Ligand SMILES: Nc1nc2c(c(=O)[nH]1)N[C@H]1C(S)=C(S)[C@@H](COP(=O)(O)OP(=O)(O)OC[C@H]3O[C@@H](n4cnc5c(N)ncnc54)[C@H](O)[C@@H]3O)O[C@H]1N2
């Protein structure tokens with residue numbers, strides 16, 4: 086790798102971009118924001134959502150905010166782990182193939198039985214898996230160790246109670262002894278009442294949901310899934326399924342990003358494309374605020390005459406107190422407030438800040454808060470690959486931070502670059518190339534080129550190859566940093 090920067094800066098602490106023609110100050114008016122500074126700015130403005138009580142069936146993937154104690158022992162009572170006969174061990178101590186113990190069957194105990202008859206000396210109760218061990222019984226012998234009450238030698242199964250009700254009475258021959266507790270699942274052997282079932286901070290996966298149900302919890306206190314509204318902009322956009330006119334393209338961003346938001350754990354709402362009309366966009370955003378914990382827009386953040394997101398949200402920010410923005414000094418470098426930028430420059434409490442990042446793709450970005458609840462809004466560039474890469478790097482961590490998850494980032498690995506020709510990357514930009522990562526070989530190969538319109542190549546990729554800011558050429562065989570996509 087011909088490099089002037091240490092590889093792997095993508096996962097390191099915030100570092101100044103220190104590059105670009107416009108200056109050396111990270112987040113400064115004329116500077117480029119580094120990827121890390123932008124991410125830190127976004128995450129710095131995100132608070133985990135307030136906890137709520139959720140029905141168990143809606144809590145998958147959520148973070149528990151309270152310790153949950155076992156109230157009902159697991160299992161709640163001694164019960165059989167086999168279909169068989171509940172017996173007293175002394176009665177079958179000398180049982181063998183040729184000398185079976187013959188016991189009187191005192192009845193059936195099905196799973197769910199409440200009161201069961203006591204098993205006395207010389208007696209057995211026919212018992213089903215999960216049924217409570219009756220008083221007096223000390224062990225269960227599986228039906229395969231008996232004649233099943235037929236008198237016809239070793240059984241393979243019980244006779245159905247409906248077809249052969251006599252199976253619950255009569256005699257049973259037992260061919261093998263059993264130790265006390267054999268085939269009995271003891272009360273509290275899994276968890277005892279008072280034990281900690283799950284500590285606060287647990288991410289609820291299927292097994293944890295199962296445990297909560299097993300101990301009888303109908304609702305749990307968790308941080309909810311964030312509601313994420315995804316809104317694409319562009320008068321050229323047509324919804325899939327509709328007829329494509331001249332100069333029009335299908336809206337793929339809103340679909341890709343809504344799917345990505347769901348995959349990240351959010352409840353995602355896709356809002357079909359809004360045309361390049363600032364009033365319409367403002368009205369749409371206003372309508373959507375009611376159901377949004379986070380807003381994501383795509384398109385309209387560059388320097389064109391119809392870059393509507395910038396126009397609409399910059400105008401909105403002008404109404405915010407303190408939104409003084411005299412003299413943006415170069416195209417694409419306008420900034421709006423909401424917090425304190427990495428350069429230490431104070432920003433007003435609300436509004437969206439449009440900035441350029443030392444990154445490719447994904448250079449133009451907007452971030453800020455909007456509406457009375459200061460809902461975070463990330464304005465992503467419109468190019469499909471740019472918006473997706475930006476989502477992975479900034480929106481996904483934001484969603485996961487809202488959920489209260491500790492682990493907000495995609496995993497990163499190092500892999501050997503497999504390519505015929507050296508890769509080139511623009512000086513001063515952290516490049517995220519699409520790649521095919523092979524975990525077995527520990528290699529990654531570029532998929533498609535660096536163009537931010539290459540959606541077909543993106544669909545064949547499973548990773549992003551990170552080329553650090555100071556690197557302009559990466560030779561085949563170089564160990565590179567790779568972000569693994571889901
Ligand atoms: N003079 C300059 N032009 C551009 C610059 C620049 O610095 N100076 N930056 C370029 C970069 S980098 C990017 S990225 C784009 C970002 O532009 P916008 O965010 O304003 O996005 P649009 O202009 O609306 O669209 C860009 C491109 O993507 C297509 N698009 C938009 N939305 C969708 C969608 N929902 N589904 C599919 N495709 C979409 C759109 O048709 C355009 O082709 O600006 C560069 N220009």
Ligand code: MOO
Nearest residue numbers: 446447448471537
């Ligand atoms: O930065 Mo743009 O996102 O290259 O395509």
